Amino acid sequence: MFWLAQTPSAPAPPPPQEIVIPQTVRPLPGQLDAVPVFNSNSPEIIGAEGILLSTFPSQGKRHPEAHLDFGFEGRFDLFAHHVYKALTPENLTTAYLGVIVYNPGTRPVTINTLQAASYLSQPDAPFISLPPFVDNPLGEVYAGPGSRAMSDVLRGRRQAIFPPQLIVPPGSYQMLLNLPIPIAPLDPPINGRSTLMRLRSDGPVYLASLALFARQDAAGNEIAPTLEDWQTILETGNLVTPRDRPPTLLDNTAPTNQIIYGRVAGVGIGSRWQAQVTDQPTSAELTIPDPGSAFSYGLSTLARGRLGSDQSQTAPLRVRYPDTAYEAHGNYGIQYDLSLPLHNPTNQPRTVTIALQTPIKEDTLSRNGLRFFEPLPPQTFFRGTVRVRYTDDQGLPQTRYVHLVQRRGQQGEPLATLQMPAGDRRLVEFSFLYPPDSTPPQVLTVSTLEE
Incomplete structure (x- = not known):
């Protein structure tokens, strides 16, 4: 033996x-500084179609409580950070993150994109293990989509997927962003997207970040939602669920009390x-x-x-x-x-x-x-x-x-x-x-x- x-x-x-x-x-x-920031980060996980953050006026909307009535003009930033995972093991439909913009005025509005970057966790910027300290002269070192997007904007870059200008006719809608968050064939089926845009508008506009699932063409292939699809969800949709954990009050400062900061969905002041x-x-x-x-x-x-x-x-x-x-x-x-x-x-x-x-x-x-x-x-x-x-x-x-x-x-x-x-x-x-x-x-x- x-x-x-x-x-x-x-x-x-x-x-x-x-x-x-x-x-x-x-x-x-x-x-x-006093630059307003459209900050879309709650709910972090997209669990349904609907509104993530809307600064549109509430008049005429089916769910007025989902709209915060804040207009942007001049310099402003847009930050969006959301995650999508399969709703069921069998449903691997792609989710889309859309940012719709509306010009309420009587003349065209031009939105200039100064810097911008948007990346997926997979395959653009996976959370790989990196040493604590790596020289990154060309921006080719990153761990996660947020890391990569911030590195690009720090260098003054505008990713090629973003046009330098977007002209919005009076009384009209345009898509500032219409990008997928695919989960097939990932294992596990979960993906995220981080976006930062530095913008300048020569007239007042309203913005909303929205979530829709991919549509299908006649052959059954996934296609991006149309402007009309986004406009419909803006006007008739409610806030995306499930919601994140709500925050505790800021004055809840006793050392023995747990503080829950919560995730952000609103307009911050300061870029x-x-x-x-x-x-x-x-x-x-x-x-x-x-x-x-x-x-x-x-x-x-x-x-x-x-x-x-x-x-x-x-x-x-x-x-x-x-x-x-x-x-x-x-x-x-x-x-x-x-x-x-x-x-x-x-x-x-x-x-x-x-x-x-x-x-x-x-x-x-x-x-x-x-x-x-x-x-x-x-x-x-x-x-x-x-x-x-x-x-x-x-x-x-x-x-x-x-x-x-x-x-x-x-x-x-x-x-x-x-x-x-x-x-x-x-x-x-x-x-x-x-x-x-x-x-x-x-x-x-x-x-x-x-x-």
């Missing part, structure tokens, strides 16, 4: 342990946060930290996640549905453009690093610093591309795009390391669009290494 040797099972990974980095989180200077990050509002420089120390600025801070900064950066909502988020928590699709005019005022050279980090979320710093995990837990909290511009140690301008994947409590690698001589001044510019499928908040940290 032969005995088979048993292969010992791999030991379980050690549980994450907290690391506390003593430092402060400063409020981020600046504020969101971009631009700031000159300096010591004081009247200062023109940002003094580097002492050796061995650091300071941070919150990014996408929110209620219960202000990290001791006493600042919530969440975009307010001008209109919303009663069962959806009170604010645009997460600031999906919002761009941050931060300028850091670093200054080494000492008579010694210093080594300074800039890093994006994902500390453990809390509202106040319970341990007098940012808390991180080591080893890291499995949950991914950030995946997306950031851009950093600076003058390197040879005096040459550098522009670096980096795709980051960070887990909860991850400290992150330096995006830039600067050897700053005594008295040196160096401008660092940091930009990114907050990507869907990420969990706020993050911080931008400036550190000076030990001598």
